Amino acid sequence: MLALTVSRVRRTAWFLAACIFLLISGCTEAKVPTALERVQKDGVLRVITRNSPATYFQDRNGDTGFEYELAKRFADSLGVKLEIETADNLDDLYGQLGREGGPNLAAAGLTPGGDRSSQVRYSHSYLDVTPQVVFRNGEQRPTRPEDLEDKRIVVLKGSSHAAQLAELKKQFPRITYRESDADEMVDLLRMVDVGEIDVTLVDSNELAMNQVYFPNVRVAFDLGDSRGLAWALPASDDNSLLEKVNAFLDKAKQDGLLQRLKDRYYGHVDVLGYVGAYTFAQHLQQRLPKYEQHFRQSGQKLEADWRLLAAIGYQESMWQPDATSKTGVRGLMMLTNRTAQAMGVANRLDAKQSIQGGSKYYIQVKDELPESIQDPDRTWFALAAYNIGGAHLDDARKLAEQEGLNPNKWLDVKKMLPRLAQKQWYRKTRYGYARGGETVHFVQNIRRYYDILTWVTQPQMEGGQLAESGLHLPGVNKTKPQDTPSDEKL
Ligand code: GLU
Secondary structure (H helix, E strand, O other): OHHHHHHHHHHHHHHHHHHHHHHHHHHHHHOOOOHHHHHHHHOEEEEEEEEEOOOEEEEOOEEEOHHHHHHHHHHHHHOOEEEEEEEOOHHHHHHHHHOOOOOOEEEEEEOOOHHHHHOEEEEEEEEEEOEEEEEEEOEOOOOOHHHHOOOOEEEEOOOHHHHHHHHHHHHOOOOOOEEEOOOOHHHHHHHHHOOOOOEEEEEHHHHHHHHHHOOOEEEEEEOOOOEEEEEEEEOOOOOHHHHHHHHHHHHHHHOOHHHHHHHHHHOHHHHHHHHHHHHHHHHHHHOHHHHHHHHHHHHHHHOOOHHHHHHHHHHHHOOOOOOEOOOOOEOOOOEOHHHHHHOOOOOOOOHHHHHHHHHHHHHHHHHOOOOOOOOOHHHHHHHHHHHHOHHHHHHHHHHHHHOOOOOOOHHHHHHHHHHHHOHHHHOOOOOOOOOHHHHHHHHHHHHHHHHHHHHHOOOOOOOOOOHHHOOOOOOOOOOOOOOOOOOOOO
């Protein structure tokens, strides 16, 4: 009896175990992989974005842009490849995101809110921006929403700005506006710049990025408080990928990555100052065309990027061939008598000779740097050496080493340069006092000018006032930009 019971219990146990096994294996087979698992299994993260200077574009080294850089790092953190898709406009972007088999996420300077919130899930925010009303300098400045009545206003179709205007219109019915799905933000800014329209709305980060190209565009007033930009994921109950995104963005905020990207992409106005950025934009149109050929020729001869040489020239003299300083340096590239002689420059005030001599000198300085300094840092070190001299730069590199920093990384050495002007530090150096702080500014400015020059000289940019000289302003058409600055500048 007992034996019978035991065997029955045993059989029941086996039966149950078999059922559980079948159940589990059945479940496993039917289990749908999560969004995160799918990305990991495919080895690819598909991101949709907009092709614009504030989000994603291509330079001679390939893909770049704030959103691209951030998405690339996220893909790296997952150990997968990044695949970028671009949308023609915001409606298209949201449409693609919602489509079966569409991209995994959208990273495109998106402001959460409005009708779309129900169609997508937004990540934590990664950048605070303020919506700004902009107008053309010289016109009467609107200062409050009611001043927008009777103005020619165009905004991006499906944008948060269009939603803001729809709200305003309820209060001020005489406000009329057009939503454009054919243009990017740069097009709208250009239209304000040349007076084709009176007003547009732009996020403060995009304006900072583009201000230098559109000197007539001015902020009229902020339309509301700042808002956080976020990535968008398709609507779903599956939060696996969203949680990864949020953890990544939170970390990027803490470890300084977001700040570095912000400085890199939106820092033009901060670094140059408003007046500096504005003046540069003007000189780009009025002065550079006269000397561009010389820079190009020197660049070709020395196998250097002519735009970097032009950026040096601007930092030195604002492209003025008769520039003179109290210390006796002269000409467009501000050469000392000694350097001019060494470079074979007979007349320092001759723009062509000055550009040739200065360019040659820059390349010589670069060639003399130690092998251990690799590009892109090598370029920034060369600029520093051009300004302060190789000996002082060497001192700064030694100081970096003593501090446990990397003497071959510009980010590290630039922290040491200002110390060359402080007695407690320079008295311990071999070559003594030097105005290292100025050198940091010198390099920083040139990098900004260089960034701007590379963006405006994209070969695809057709038309514009500078077309004949081969120099073009952005936003004149919608072709895909290429050949812009290096991404290795963080
Ligand atoms: N942040 C805006 C939005 O999500 C788009 C960017 C712009 O219009 O400048 O609608």
